[in-house]
Amino acid sequence: MKHTARTTLGIGAMATTAALALSACAGEAESADVGSGDGLTPVTLQLQWVAQAQFAGYYAALDQGYYEDEGLDVTIVEAGTDTVPIDVLAAGDADYAISWVPKVLGSIEQGTEVTNVAQVFERSGTLQIAFADSGISGPEDLAGKNVGSWGYGNEWELFAGMQEAGLDTSSDISLVQQAFDMNGFLAGDIDAAQAMTYNEYAQVLETVNPDTGELYQPEDLTVIDWNDVGTAMLQDAIWADTARLAEDDAYAETTVKFIKASLQGWAYARDDAEAAAGIVTAAGSTLGQSHQLWQTNEVNKLIWPSTSGVGTINADQWEQTVDIAMGTQNETGASIITSEPPETAYSNDYVEQALAELTEDGIDVLGEDFAPIDVTLLEGGE
DSSP states (O other): OOOOBOOOSOOOOOOOOOOOOOOTTGGGSOEEEOOOOTTOEEEEEEOSSSSSGGGHHHHHHHHTTHHHHTTEEEEEEOOOTTOOHHHHHHTTSOSEEEEEHHHHHHHHHTTOOEEEEEBOOOSOOEEEEEEGGGSOSSGGGGTTSEEEEOOTTOOHHHHHHHHHTTOOTTTSSEEEEOOSSSHHHHTTSOSBEEEETTTHHHHHHTSBOTTTSSBOOGGGEEEEEHHHHTOOOOOEEEEEEHHHHHHOHHHHHHHHHHHHHHHHHHHHHHHOHHHHHHHHHHTTOOSOHHHHHHHHHHHHHHHSSOSSSTBOOBHHHHHHHHHHHHHOOOTTSOOSOSSOOOGGGBOSHHHHHHHHHHHHTTOOSSOTTOOOOOOOOOGGGO
8 A cells, every 4th residue: 555645846947957066064074975077067066974785775876877878977975973964955055965754843943944855765774672581672661771862853752652551651661862872881880782784783793792602692681662653753764954955947857857866776786785885885885785785785675665655755644753853852852842843844746756757757755665685794894
């Protein structure tokens, strides 16, 4: 069954594209780019973290020439620890940015004018993991436990799940500020730790269990998956400048081209995960080979199969994310937003045109036959 998808923001007529120069502040991060070439439109994409297979589709599109085929000269800019991708976009220092929907909703309520033009990840990759002998198998079991949370906008699915289970998050748990690693969990300081399917969960499985002398196995752990609990929120999406979409026909045209090439890159990563992982490594990722391949495979699971066409913003999933953003309180009593976002917060107009062109070109945009590969993790992810 397909999700209902809302359409907003009409696409402007075609016009001559205008170049956007990459500002000095974007230049502080490492980047990968294609030679400018004659007649190519310069485009800057701001990632939300460093080069890794979380962004494999964009690196594949760059490597395979899909952007160039659309007349685009794309520069991919990595993020640092203090980079807020949506701020880079809003400041005019990037043409597009990758960010989680919950994190951007707060910015929109504060006046930032950006639009989700392609929802690449259809499923959430956030987990809460515990050891199998902890007695933790669902959010209700977190009562009285040391619960890890990264914060910084990553905590909302966890808090929504706990509140749905009837926990008072201000008194029923001990909240632990978790670093962006699994050291606290492995040391026993955290009973249930936050982890992404494609990163921190693998970090545990790449670690030697001192009781066995072998790597930890999935059966050594229990996993709370927010997709199963019903508090999953939309994550990686392509964001564009709302005003430019409305006022600049060339930018609107470029947006369709950028989405089309990016989604073709994700189809490439789906069909050849090993090659896509190698492309990301060649782009400068420092992750080990087995971890990189694991990450590519797990990210593919968040995208494929697609219920409505890859990149489509499904109205029911958007509404669930908005409802959680408005109705969930964190440990300080704050929610992400206090009112419904404007209709310009997302649009399917651009992705629908891109999908139509991809389908005409023979690209599978649903991935109904997608099957993940088997990945063997090695110690340290090597």
